[in-house]
Amino acid sequence: MKNLKHLFFFLSFLISTFMLSQNLIGKVIKVADGDTVTILTEENEQIKIRLYGIDCPEKGQDYSSKASAFTSSFCFGKIVKVTQKGIDRYGRVLGIILIGKKNLNEELLKNGLAWHYKYFDKTQKYSDLEQEAKKNKLNIWIMNNPIAPWDYRKKPKKR
Template identity: 30%
Template sequence: MSRSCVLLLCAALVLSSAPARAAEVWLGTVSHVSDGDTLWVRPGDGGKPRKIRVHGIDAPELCQAHGPEARAALQQRALHHQVRVQSLHADDYGRLLARLWLGDEDLAALQVREGHAWSYRYRHNPGPYLGEEGEARAARRGLFADAQAQRPYAFRQRHGPCSE
């Protein structure tokens, strides 16, 4: 095997074993809460607040049963507090999809555990907070106290989007 082939194979091996680019992590202050899974965070190093969709959860629409309570819970917990943001990617609506922590607490896990959101399901994936959802369902917390509670996508299919 030629020297250039060996070098090319070594380079390919190194590149293929390199870890994926780590998600950006930054600190900021929650400046506004739109609903139970969307908020605005002003970066700690300055700049305009960024609209963030909390990764892994799906909270009721504001015009849906338990929607105002879900927003109020997130406001009470996070508004004007510093959070750690792990940026993941933009969603289909252009919002930054991110994981957020208030101190050591995962905000998404808290919203689900307290019954203010579902673990976000995608196709056959039950979502990252299935355990927290099971705990909230068993305790009949928040929206899980209502046997008729419906996921936001089902609500939108029946009633359309909330008017702002």
């Protein structure tokens, strides 16, 4: 049984390493929210993508709808390239979405519709884009005390 567990771990490692070494290309067929989309690959496989290094407002938060609409207008129905950065605990591909040279992750930050998720990502460019949006008081940064989505998710839900 112990050997079977080791084999499973090794195979999982190999599969995830292989997946991370390639880019995905697909058509965006669903926008769940500002930072989560589903693509359909040429192999007819649906893959859920969670944008890497950023976090958009949650449903119920200010600017959630605007972030979702921005993501939808950027990529819905379009062919995108996804640079894979990992797999999250829900099995979603963590990725950077590109259309040509335009980077959705960066565009959301630049437009004040996402936080840089510094806990998981240390990209200086993402921090700079967030700071610039704050300085220019764009969207979420016009609010006096915007609540980061990771803090919002910790709050008890109202019944």
